[in-house]
Amino acid sequence: MSQAERPGPSTENEQQFNYDRTVALSDGVFAIALTLLVLNIEVGEPGRGAGVWPLLTEQWREGLSYAVSVAVIGLLWMRHHAFFGELLRIDGRLTALNIGYLGLVAFLPFPTELLGTYEGDHTAVVVYAVVIALVAATAALMRLHAERAGLLTDAARREPLWSLALVPGVFLVSVPLALLSPVIAQLSWLVLLAARVRRSAAA
Amino acid sequence: MSQAERPGPSTENEQQFNYDRTVALSDGVFAIALTLLVLNIEVGEPGRGAGVWPLLTEQWREGLSYAVSVAVIGLLWMRHHAFFGELLRIDGRLTALNIGYLGLVAFLPFPTELLGTYEGDHTAVVVYAVVIALVAATAALMRLHAERAGLLTDAARREPLWSLALVPGVFLVSVPLALLSPVIAQLSWLVLLAARVRRSAAA
């Protein structure tokens, strides 16, 4: 009985092991990326400001980009989670694509810090949106490969392919908005993400 | 046999997978938040102070806020753990609430560093207590949703709802105390948390 749970020479168990460790690595990267975001919010030296209150009023933009990034990483995790739930098994190419995907997720604290530090800079918002779009594009590649290689369950295949373009679409459409006002762009992301999470939750 | 452990097309397995990854993400965030706290304790440059001993006497407040935060995160983890043990299954809305909850837990190193850096500042203690109260409020929302959506076991439903207000209560009551003396407020938290952990342990 416990034999079934120990990875052994059989191909079937190898695949199972594969799946569990890939998910464990992925959850680890999501958890750490989410937790590292807080390091971007600097606590200045006590001598520099007049106290905690002025510090907080200066740093509300960093707080906003923190909230946006928690929502983004949370939503990406929910999507990743849903996608892996649709897989029958994992092959090597999907594992490699997943590592590239995780490398992009782990990169997110950098554009998040750009957003918080370079407050009114349009380029920072564009960089952020482009990184998110790359994440979504890699996810779409994983989905396409899984479909072609027959790794998906029957239920999964019924979902329309255009749903893959939804999250990158939201961010690419927001680029012109970001050129007008970075703060409005981020607030609109927060609203759109909350709506999306609500829809995922309802489904 | 190993079929039962691999996530597949059936709804029942989907839920099981859901539960495991949600718990894995949560444990990861708790573990990292707990471990990042130490980064708040700065080791100054060798040239600045006269040696390690003066450094340590200067930094006992950072040590105190480290101990308080380990106790807080440990207690939150024990509560999260107990709550998830009462769940029959997880739905999408609970997952979304849980991500918001984790975003607040991951945020804790920031007010912890405020406490350690701005030593005698009342605002730092108020900010800390407010963040903890938000964490507890989100936990209460998760509990309420789980009850309404029928996600709880029968044993869990017997617990009175006012027990949800206990931890936020401790912190909100301490705010006036913090305005008198930040150090006494933190020491009182440590005592109350130790008592609470002792009670949880005895139950």
Next chain:
Amino acid sequence: MSQAERPGPSTENEQQFNYDRTVALSDGVFAIALTLLVLNIEVGEPGRGAGVWPLLTEQWREGLSYAVSVAVIGLLWMRHHAFFGELLRIDGRLTALNIGYLGLVAFLPFPTELLGTYEGDHTAVVVYAVVIALVAATAALMRLHAERAGLLTDAARREPLWSLALVPGVFLVSVPLALLSPVIAQLSWLVLLAARVRRSAAA
């Protein structure tokens, strides 16, 4: 069948869940404490030194304290692992003690950085040894509680209690040595730890 793996209302499953999440939190803290050590090794600004080579010759002491701390955390993990392998079940008090233990393990990067930054300072070595001794003392408390509360397997109870004092003994004995030469003290730790790991590996 999959019912047996899902945490449910029965007491037996509750305990199993308890055990798995406690181990997951512990492994997370060990993994992060081990990985955060590298942040203590500073890469100076390019302008400050003459290049990478002078930097490396300056920082061999940081490399030494990195190696010592990987060995220390590795050995602590192996001991924690062996101890949890001897448990029949976990109660609330053991969970609370374990969180205190993890708080001390997560604290280790601080004395490690002290060792690397304040190179010839005796106090830094004493602080390091005292923290390790506290870790070992908490582990001994966990062992004693597990024995009294009947949480151990029969095989575990046969082990003599003085074996608990071994690791703290090594570090407390080294304190006088550290007062003579911090580098020799660290080298002796490395030798003793390697011997200990070899013995654990052989057993």
Next chain:
Amino acid sequence: MSQAERPGPSTENEQQFNYDRTVALSDGVFAIALTLLVLNIEVGEPGRGAGVWPLLTEQWREGLSYAVSVAVIGLLWMRHHAFFGELLRIDGRLTALNIGYLGLVAFLPFPTELLGTYEGDHTAVVVYAVVIALVAATAALMRLHAERAGLLTDAARREPLWSLALVPGVFLVSVPLALLSPVIAQLSWLVLLAARVRRSAAA
């Protein structure tokens, strides 16, 4: 039934537990090492540069070393994963070697930062290649020990031993190339790693 999944006094369950926690610690270290890489990419102060765009053009080398390190850690994880899939069980010596291996993987962010910070320095590239070669040498030691101690499955033993020398070979051969041009050396690593991942994926 749930008895089979709880670690208990029997030797068989002990080994299973051993295996799971060793894999969990390893996945944690890989995930964190991968995620810490982003901390090497500094976001300068807003006042220092003229904005985000000049910052990005200055930091493309840091982006390159980030991409190389994600590919390196990803490939190491895939190899570690494949190796652990070939194991029937784990003994103490393999656990100790694995901790040494993880200590080297966790060390990787340091040479990665060297590469990014000391842009044209040949020593930085040599240090990076030497650390990778040490990682691969430790992996080869684990493989050799597993073979001698009879820990491998029959399928695993058929693999030729020279395949262990492949990854260290790629990096040691690149050292002369690095002395000519660090950027070309890193680009060649990226190409070789992508090819290797592709081959692993196809197998």
